[in-house]
Amino acid sequence: MIYIVGVGPGNLDFLTEKSIKIIRQAHILVGGKRNLELVDSLRVNEVNKIVYDSKFDLESFLKCINSNDNVVFLASGDPMLYGIFLTISKYVDKNNICVIPGISAVQYLCAKLKISMERLITLSAHGGFINEEFLREIVFALEKYKKVAIFTDPSNTPKYIISNLMKNQEFYNLAYENKDIFRLYIGENLSYENERISVFCFEDIKHLPEDFAVLNTMLITIGGM
Incomplete structure (x- = not known):
């Protein structure tokens, strides 16, 4: 299984x-190095650990495993929210996959901020390009639902995403017209000892810092609670 x-x-x-x-x-x-290290203390018996990195050949691995083995993929956050479920299900029948949900970074951040996830739109910039379509999705979410969460990556950082948004006239107008209730939250290293959650108003985002931790999640709201 x-x-x-x-x-x-x-x-x-x-x-x-x-x-x-x-x-x-x-x-x-099977998992990223950080996730494998995370669960080291849980092991009772010896187990074969495989690092899921850029060199890992998922398709070949799945073809070679024994059907009697319990193969566990460790997914950051929740596997069904921009996680690895869709990737694995390309090669394996869904009936042969068991998904155990987890707490996502977005859930954790909203809980810390006491912001409801009802009607929250969640987007991911992970591994993608910040194009006009992506920016329009953010604007649409803010116009209709007043809040949007964004997963970032080392290339698509909060600074880079916000810089592109500020060049988008629709976003700029929307944020400016609601500048008194506009907020940007950035959660870094969530749940770790060095966790930090920062809050920025409209004027702040014009000069957003660049030195956020690699592990970060963004949440933009317009008075949305």
Whole structure:
């Protein structure tokens, strides 16, 4: 059986009991280096650990595994929210996959800020290009639902995303017209000891810092709670 387990935002305290049980029963653990290190303390028996990085050949690996093995993929946050479920399901029948949900960075950030996730639009800039279509999606979400969460990556940083948004006339007008209630929240290293959550108003984002941690999540609101 293939399991895809959401390991949450990064701290062991946020793993569910079900996730811990499945991880402890694994014959093979597959995940990014950070996620493999996260669950090291949970192991009771020896297990084959495989790093899922740019060199990892997922298709070949899935063709070679034994059907009797419990193969557990460790997914950051929740596997179903811009996670690895869709990638794995391209090669494996969904009936042979068991997904264990986890707490996403967006869930964690909203909980810390006491901002409801009802009608929240979540987008991802991970591994993509910040084009006009992506910017329009952000504007649409803010116009209609008043809040949007964005997963970033090392290339598409908060500074880069906001710089592009400020060049978009629709976004600029919307943010300016609502400048008193416009807020940008950036959560860094969420759930870790060095966690930091910063809040910026409209005037602040014109001079947004560049030195945010690699692990960060953005949330933009216009009075949306």
